[in-house]
Amino acid sequence: MLTINSINKGIVIDHIKPGLGEKIFSHLKLNKSKTPVALIMNVASNAVGRKDIIKIDEHIDLDYEFLGFLDPNITINIIEDGAITDKIALELPNKIENIIKCNNPRCITSIETNITNKFYLASGKKGTYRCAYCDGEYSSL
Template sequence: MVTVNAIKKGIVIDHIKAGYGIKIFKYLGLENADFTVALIMNAPSNKLGKKDIIKIENAIDMDYIVLGLIDPNLTINIIEEEVIKEKIKLKLPERVEDIIKCKNPRCVTSIERDIIHVFYLVDEYSGEYKCQFCDEIYFHSEV
């Protein structure tokens, strides 16, 4: 069994769907971190079967909207003095700006410059999003 020590102060991203940890790790740019970071993949989980976990011994800025889009079921734990001070549960965002890019060649966002790509959540169960301008459908798993 692998042992990863508790962190004194920082962030633990828990309940990440197995295999998505590396995607979040890269999105946060943690491969270039000059502080302690642990990526644990395929850890046993009673709730998920397997899960990924990221432990960051530092405070960093994170976009919860993007993280919720990547994996809406993850939990962010803020750690101080080796104790969870705050627990943040994410969900799929209702509105997403300039994260999903519309690929419809006839969409105004493909033709005009400087138009913000806006998508709205249509179906939370399937993770379906619709472009504000052309109604093109995307799924959060495509991000």
């Protein structure tokens, strides 16, 4: 059986959809980290069946907007002295910038490459976002 030790101080990104752990690991550039990190994939979970987990043996800044957009069911556990001191539940962000690109070929962001891609949450239930410039739709779920 695989054993991953607990961490004394750091962050545990938990309840990640199976397979998304690698994308988060890459986005956070954890492969270049000087601190110990662990990406645990396809772990059994009573709550969701299977999940990925990332353990980081230090406190780092996280992009909550990106993480919430990618998987709003992620939980961030802050660890101090081997115990969880804070638990942050993510949700779909109300607005996102430069995470996705508009698919509308007529959108100004498709023509002008230096414009920030901005989207606002149109439906949290459906995970639907709309482009702030052309109202083009993007589904995150």
